[in-house]
Amino acid sequence: MENQDWNTRVKKNTKNLALWTLAWVLSMAIATFGPEFLWEGESILTVTAIILNALLGVGLILANIRHLNSLDDLQKKIQLEGMAMALGVGVVGGLSYSLLDTTNIIMQDAEISFLVILMSLTYLVSVLLGQKRYK
């Protein structure tokens, strides 16, 4: 019963996190493509979409904290290692990438989206490896 409650709590928080993530991603898409395809550059709508995106982002962060707090010791450790790896790779990789841009080694401008993708993939792979290591 106790663990069913714990399991239910973890599942609920995971589902909650997924919903906040989905809402944030959708609002990001609307804020990105809306000015061009939906409201043709209407500034007030663009600003509203960006504010909505930022507010949903705050909800996403809080949902992530709630989710992490509901996990058990081992799951927290796996998540912590995944986040540490993603942060490290993000800072080191991001600055190297920036240097490549500022020194004109690469022709195109450094895009923050590449950094986000790199950090997300690093986090995903680290968590999967952690799950395997402690199986």
Added chain:
Amino acid sequence: MKNSLKVLRAQNDLTQADLAIKLEVSRQTINAIEKGKFDPSLPLAFKISKLFQLPIEEIFQQE
């Protein structure tokens, strides 16, 4: 750190899933502790100690 969790669990006729239910953790965590891959936090060690009614140092020993 080594521990006698597996022995205690067997003595009490509990599966890893049963023990996970009683301790409010995942079965993966019980398995990792038993295999010595993961050391539990102090609160979890106290929970285990209370469940089996044994002092922590009788369940967990430094290698």
